Amino acid sequence: MxxxxxxxxxxxxxxxxxxxxxxxxxxxxxxxxxxxxxxxxxxxxxxxxxxxxxxxxxxxxxxxxxxxxxxxxxxxxxxxxxxxxxxxxxxxxxxxxxxxxxxxxxxPVDLEQEAQLQEAQDQKRWMNFLKQALGRDGGANTQGRGR
Known part of the structure; x- marks a missing residue:
């Protein structure tokens, strides 16, 4: 060749x-x-x-x-x-x-592991939503509030 x-x-x-x-x-x-x-x-x-x-x-x-x-x-x-x-x-x-x-x-799907992963992702999304709703998204300077 x-x-x-x-x-x-x-x-x-x-x-x-x-x-x-x-x-x-x-x-x-x-x-x-x-x-x-x-x-x-x-x-x-x-x-x-x-x-x-x-x-x-x-x-x-x-x-x-x-x-x-x-x-x-x-x-x-x-x-x-x-x-x-x-x-x-x-x-x-x-x-x-x-x-x-x-x-x-x-x-291979481990149903229990898949359910735990889904729950953790849901919890993370909920926490991010709460932080944004309460104005604590980490990007803004929250010090000095409450004066």
Missing amino acids: KEYQRKQLLERIGRESATVGVDIPEAIEIQGETIDLRTFVFEIKRRDTIPEGERERVERAKRNLRRERIERVSKIEDDEVSYEEGDELARSIIGIDRALDALEQLR
């Missing part, structure tokens, strides 16, 4: 918009094991949150995908492949990125 081709492939996978319009690969081979990636991602994304029992499975999948991505990028960077192989690797890397984006958007 020529140097400019290698740079083009690396630039393509490094673009922020690279995953726009790209499908998650149907299946991907990671460390010798074929994974039905699209099915896995859609199965997890169907839910609003990651269930407690699935969290470890999802985290393990994300770690494996990140590791595989690094290995594939490395093959292109180290000029270990032909341009055709590099092009195929770039497509698969962008597919991995798409899958990772989808999995990263899911957050």
